[in-house]
Amino acid sequence: MNPKAAPSLDGIEITAPVPPEFAEILTPEALAFVAKLHREFDARRRELLARRAERQKAFDAGAWPAFLPETKHIRESEWTVAPIPHDLQDRRVEITGPVDRKMIINALNSGAKVFMADFEDATSPTWTNIIQGQINLRDAIRRTIRYESPEGKVYTLNEQVATLIVRPRGWHLPEKHIRIDGRPASGSLVDFGLYFFHNARELLERGTGPYFYLPKLESHLEARLWNDVFNFAQDELGIPRGTIKATVLIETVTAAFEMDEILYELRDHAAGLNCGRWDYIFSFIKKFRNKPEVLFPDRALVTMTTPFMRAYSQLCVKTCHRRGAHAIGGMAAFIPVKNDPEANARAFEKVREDKLREARDGHDGTWVAHPGLVPVAMEVFDAEMPGPNQIHRKREDLVVTADDLLRIPEGPITEGGLRENISVGVQYIASWLRGVGAAAINNLMEDAATAEISRAQIWQWIRHPKGVLDDGRKVTVELFETLLDEEMAKIRERVGDAFFAQGRFEEAAKLLADLATSKDFAEFLTLPAYDLLD
Numbered sequence: 105m106n107p108k109a110a111p112s113l114d115g116i117e118i119t120a121p122v123p124p125e126f127a128e129i130l131t132p133e134a135l136a137f138v139a140k141l142h143r144e145f146d147a148r149r150r151e152l153l154a155r156r157a158e159r160q161k162a163f164d165a166g167a168w169p170a171f172l173p174e175t176k177h178i179r180e181s182e183w184t185v186a187p188i189p190h191d192l193q194d195r196r197v198e199i200t201g202p203v204d205r206k207m208i209i210n211a212l213n214s215g216a217k218v219f220m221a222d223f224e225d226a227t228s229p230t231w232t233n234i235i236q237g238q239i240n241l242r243d244a245i246r247r248t249i250r251y252e253s254p255e256g257k258v259y260t261l262n263e264q265v266a267t268l269i270v271r272p273r274g275w276h277l278p279e280k281h282i283r284i285d286g287r288p289a290s291g292s293l294v295d296f297g298l299y300f301f302h303n304a305r306e307l308l309e310r311g312t313g314p315y316f317y318l319p320k321l322e323s324h325l326e327a328r329l330w331n332d333v334f335n336f337a338q339d340e341l342g343i344p345r346g347t348i349k350a351t352v353l354i355e356t357v358t359a360a361f362e363m364d365e366i367l368y369e370l371r372d373h374a375a376g377l378n379c380g381r382w383d384y385i386f387s388f389i390k391k392f393r394n395k396p397e398v399l400f401p402d403r404a405l406v407t408m409t410t411p412f413m414r415a416y417s418q419l420c421v422k423t424c425h426r427r428g429a430h431a432i433g434g435m436a437a438f439i440p441v442k443n444d445p446e447a448n449a450r451a452f453e454k455v456r457e458d459k460l461r462e463a464r465d466g467h468d469g470t471w472v473a474h475p476g477l478v479p480v481a482m483e484v485f486d487a488e489m490p491g492p493n494q495i496h497r498k499r500e501d502l503v504v505t506a507d508d509l510l511r512i513p514e515g516p517i518t519e520g521g522l523r524e525n526i527s528v529g530v531q532y533i534a535s536w537l538r539g540v541g542a543a544a545i546n547n548l549m550e551d552a553a554t555a556e557i558s559r560a561q562i563w564q565w566i567r568h569p570k571g572v573l574d575d576g577r578k579v580t581v582e583l584f585e586t587l588l589d590e591e592m593a594k595i596r597e598r599v600g601d602a603f604f605a606q607g608r609f610e611e612a613a614k615l616l617a618d619l620a621t622s623k624d625f626a627e628f629l630t631l632p633a634y635d636l637l638d
C-alpha cells in the first residue's frame with residue numbers, strides 16, 4: 105500500500121464515539137484497509153454462513169458428517185505445512201485471556217511460552233473493549249504498555265515475554281459499530297485487519313510475526329477464506345505471503361472431519377491445530393440437537409476422557425504430526441481456588457491430570473486460563489516432552505473412525521446439572537453484558553463457549569422426549585422457569601440487592617429464558633446478546 109495515497113473513506117461509517125486515543129487505531133489508512141478486506145471478502149463470508157445453515161438442514165433431516173469423498177486425495181497424499189517460525193516451535197504452555205490491559209501484561213509475563221490474546225470468547229465485544237484491546241496490543245508489541253491499578257500498583261513487561269498470538273472474532277460475528285457500504289463489518293475482518301495493519305511490520309522487525317488463532321471454523325472452505333484474506337492482506341502491505349502463521353481451533357464437529365483439509369488450505373500459513381474442547385461440545389449438541397439419538401448428560405460428565413472427545417483430540421495429534429504442524433491441547437476449566445487450600449489442591453490435581461494425558465497422547469502444548477496454572481502445565485510438559493515439541497511422534501498406531509468421532513456420551517441428567525446450567529448461564533451472560541467476557545463462577549473459568557453449552561443443554565433437554573431427570577421428572581419449560589426463579593433468588597442473596605439491581609442479572613435471565621425456551625435454536629448466544637451491548 106502506498107502510504108502517501110489519500111485513503112478513500114467513502115462508504116465507511118462509524119456509529120460509536122471515537123476519542124483521540126481510538127483515532128490512533130481508527131486511522132483513515134487502517135479503516136481503508138479494513139474496508140478493502142470487507143469489499144473483497146464479506147460476500148463470501150456470508151455465503152459460507154448460509155452454507156452452514158444448509159448443512160444444518162441436512163443434519164436435521166438425518167444426515168451425519170463424514171470424511172469428504174471429494175477431498176480424499178488431500179487426506180491420502182503426502183504433504184506438509186510450510187516451516188514453523190522459531191518462536192512458535194516450543195508452545196508447551198499457552199495462557200489465554202481477554203485483551204484487557206493489565207491481563208495482557210500479566211499473561212505476557214506469566215512464564216508461558218505463548219499468550220493467546222482473545223477478541224473472541226473471553227472478550228465481551230463492547231466498542232471500548234474492542235478498540236482499547238487494539239491499543240493495548242499495539243502498546244504491548246512496542247513494549248510501551250504500562251498499567252497502574254487503582255491501588256497504585258504499576259505493571260510493566262518483563263524482559264522475557266510470551267510469544268503473542270491473537271484470536272479475532274469468528275466468521276459469524278459482526279462489528280456493529282463499523283458499517284461499510286451500509287452493512288455491519290465482519291468482526292473477524294475488523295479484529296484481524298486493525299491488528300495486522302498496525303502491527304505486522306513492527307512484529308517482524310522485532311523478530312516475531314503476525315500470528316493468529318482462528319476460531320469456530322466449520323469447514324475447509326472457511327479455512328480457504330482465511331487463507332485468501334491472509335494473501336490479500338500481505339500483498340496489500342507488501343509483506344511476503346506465508347509470513348502470517350495461523351493455528352486453527354478444531355472446535356466444531358464438522359471441522360473434526362476436515363482437519364487435513366483445513367491444514368491443506370492454510371498450508372503456507374498453518375502453524376497447527378488446537379482442540380477447542382468447550383466449543384466442540386457446544387457444536388456437537390447444536391449440530392445434532394434435533395436428532396433423537398443425541399442427548400447429552402450433565403455438562404460436568406462430558407470430559408476429555410469421554411470417548412468422542414478423546415477420539416477427536418487423538419485424531420488432531422495424528423493429523424497435525426503427519427503434516428508437520430503442532431497439535432495444541434485444550435483448556436482445563438479449573439482455576440486456582442482462593443481461601444480453600446483443599447479445593448485449590450484438587451483443582452491443581454485436575455489440571456495436572458488433564459495436561460499429563462495431553463502430553464502423553466502427543467500434544468505439543470496446552471492451554472491454561474490463569475497464570476497460577478502455568479507452572480503445573482509446564483512441569484508436566486517438561487517431564488514428558490524433552491524437545492521443543494513432539495511432532496516426531498507420528499502416532500500411526502491411532503485409528504480414529506467416523507463412528508469414534510460420533511459416539512454419543514451417556515449418563516444421567518440431574519436436577520443439580522440443570523440448576524448449574526441455569527445459574528452459570530445467568531451469571532455468565534450478566535457478566536458479558538457488564539462488559540466482562542471471562543469470569544470465575546463456582547471456581548471454574550467460564551467464557552462464551554461454556555455458557556453456550558449450558559443454554560444449549562437446557563434447550564435440548566426441554567425438547568427431547570428423553571430429557572428426563574434421574575428422579576423421573578421431565579425437563580419442561582415450567583420446571584426450567586421454577587428453577588430459574590430459585591437460582592435467581594440464590595444469586596441475589598449471594599451478590600446482595602444493590603449489585604443484583606445493577607448487575608444486569610434480570611436481563612441475563614430473560615435472555616437465557618428466551619434462548620432456552622424459544623422454538624428455534626439461536627446459533628450463538630452472543631448474537632442476540634450483542635443487541636443488548638453498547
Ligand SMILES: CC(=O)SCCNC(=O)CCNC(=O)[C@H](O)C(C)(C)COP(=O)(O)OP(=O)(O)OC[C@H]1O[C@@H](n2cnc3c(N)ncnc32)[C@H](O)[C@@H]1OP(=O)(O)O
Binds near residue numbers: 201382440549551553
Ligand atoms: C473456551 C475458551 O475459549 S478458553 C479461552 C478463553 N478464556 C479465557 O481466556 C479465560 C482466561 N482467564 C480469565 O479470564 C481469568 O483467569 C478468570 C476471569 C477466569 C479469573 O480471573 P480473576 O478472577 O481475576 O482471577 P484471580 O483473582 O485469581 O487473578 C489473580 C491475578 O491473575 C491475573 N489473571 C488471572 N487470569 C489471567 C489470565 N488468563 N491472563 C492474565 N492474567 C490473569 C489477574 O488479573 C490477577 O492479577 P493481579 O493479581 O495482578 O491483580
Ligand SMILES: O=CC(=O)O
Binds near residue numbers: 353380381382383384
Ligand atoms: O476455544 C476453546 C474452547 O474450548 O472452546
